[in-house]
Amino acid sequence: MSAVKIALIQMRSGTDPECNLDDAEALVREAAANGAKFVATPETTNLVQKDRETLFSVLRPQDEDPAMVRFADLAATHRIDLLGGSFALLGPDGRAVNRSCLFGPQGELKASYDKIHMFDVEIGSGERWQESANYKPGDRAVIASAASTVVGLSVCYDLRFAYLYRLLAKAGARVLTVPSAFTRPTGKAHWEVLLRARAIETGSWVLAPAQGGRHEDGRKTWGHSMVIDPWGAVVAHLDHDEPGILYAEIDPAKADEARTRIPALHNDRPVTGPDPLA
Template sequence: MSRVKVALIQMRSGTDPERNLDDAEAMIREAAGQGAKFVLTPETTNLVQKDTQRLFETLKSPVEDPAPIRFARLAEALKIDLLAGSFALLGADGRAVNRSHLFGPDGEVKALYDKIHMFDVEIGGGESWKESANYKPGDRAAIADAAGMKVGLSICYDLRFPYLYRRLAQAGALALTVPSAFTRPTGRAHWEVLLRARAIETGSWVLAPAQGGRHEDGRKTWGHSMVVGPWGEVVGALSGDDPGILYAEIDAEEALEARRRIPALSHDREITGPGKPA
């Protein structure tokens, strides 16, 4: 079996993109120095800003923002696969986009993925979110090679939609990435069980780097970055919300073996009724 060392970067990004990128680069370089060949950062690595006016005053277009170029050069310099879990960028229609970038060891972009499912929720306790008010959702799944296997991309709230991960796995993904900024209430209740469920359902590795702690804009995120194996076992996890690096080794053969043992991905059935609600 050929095992690959991965590193999940846990951050507490703030409102200053340059400082966030400096923090991310320092940890990425540390992880590569420890032998990681695939390094992943969390959702909105470059900016956590919940104030709409300040968000749009800070956002830059994909061609103007320095983050993609900086990460591309970093991946090439370190000769690693590098997933920018997501960058908050200004889209062509004036709305923001929440976009993952997967860079290869040559610095080229292997895949782009815009978060499909918008976090429009009323959590309770006075906490509510309306992501669709500012962000344009994506409409295309993405899969690419990294760490010696096919990897399917997703972001945060996507985690609650099993059909996306099933399609990625059926398309050949043996690892699923879930860069996130989970809220504390939902993280405490659902983070681990959802990650393990997606791994079990698909027989896949699940790699989930997270934002954690109290951010400059007042937002509080759960942290607890996690790697889950294809049989649903927690291979590694950070114990809290402080910035840090989680290391693990993953192997494509373990995912293939899980699928041989329970080949559920090939057992879909056509059903009728009751249909979608009107």
């Protein structure tokens, strides 16, 4: 394996899907022109909208959503692997899905993954989120070939569930993607430490493109996109929440080196208990 130049797109998506896609396309084109072979955008690239009625008035099924066509064309035009970190789409049962979509250099849809863990939390100071009220959770972990290696897909709140990343790594993923739209309180407190933990636990590269700043719907996100190496070091990051591009070179072989030094993925043991306390 050899090093691959990657680019993470940091955005501030708003309530107009076409404008969001225009912004994403400009940044993806710039990244590809600068030599990136794997490019990833953040969670809900196409739409950040917390009002339920307005959200569902603009959602489209996957086969009708312009994001799918535009990202496929971008990938094919620039001969890159392109991860639409996630798109808000209308599912077949009438609920929304938060879907990560990986396109290959021929414009083919290599893989898609629906966010499994719904962000149903009460952070404090009146900030409350109930993602499951609008979105249907996924139920299957997904890996795919990209960036000259195997990539494991996840989205945002999934980051807090270490078992998912262990499953992905044990299935062969050397790179883990975490496109996100972290809230400012949780981002400030937990973003970097959780990303580094997932890298260390699995001996994997972690690529985390983020939404950042104050969005049109009033939501505030953390930004600070990051690339973490398999030993847990931050090798590239944006120290702000402004839209932009984060570049890095990743060598998938370093995942094998880290896993040889600390073979934690092979040291699992069956465990029973604990018994409930009386």
